[in-house]
Amino acid sequence: MGEGWEVRETARGRPAEGSGDGGRHLVFSYGTLRLPRVQLALFGRAVPTRPATLSGFRVEQLTIADPEVVATSGTSSHPILRPSPDPVDHVEGSVLHLSTQQLAAADAYEVEDYRRVRARTTAGEAVWVYVADGNS
Template structure:
């Protein structure tokens, strides 16, 4: 019986540690300070192509508060290279198209550590649609 109590305490502690880490890295205003000179985000809807962790509904919910209604999308002329996009003339990357508000785009920027770890670039999907995509610096 005493082992069950320690198991429960250990599981609870681990769960709290994981949630604390996720909050600190994904949502906390204390761990990301955008570099000077980043362009301001225009109000209105933004379209973002995602090809990594943001394909998962739980991650999107944690990052910007909702899972949204993503659509399948393809970016041609690239291939995935670990956590980045690499130019590949005959390549294509399957991902999702997200439609987000300016506030949600700012949260995506914080998650991707815009200006520190990633840059946000304009890309053209295979259907001709202009979207934002995050590329490693």
């Protein structure tokens, strides 16, 4: 299991208490949530982002079957994170600043193969991240 993260699952679209500051939520994205077309479709605009790194995970590819998600992202091949026992493994991505409504939209967009958990970036910042569900 990756260092610096914990499973803190939530119901889809319902952030856990203490997950944001004043309705703001930090989400580490390593895939399609960073795409302008996806942000426009889900959030109605581009959202503030900044580069970040997450350790203790590796990226694999997942084939998405949901036609709405494929239409929104423009591809059926999406990255998915899995915990890695190798401390050298890390993932480059971005931290997105989302409102509670935007977080709910992101939850609805992510298919059942993903679950949202708490993690810490290499800079020590607490973020939400979508990782592989144990069944996928």
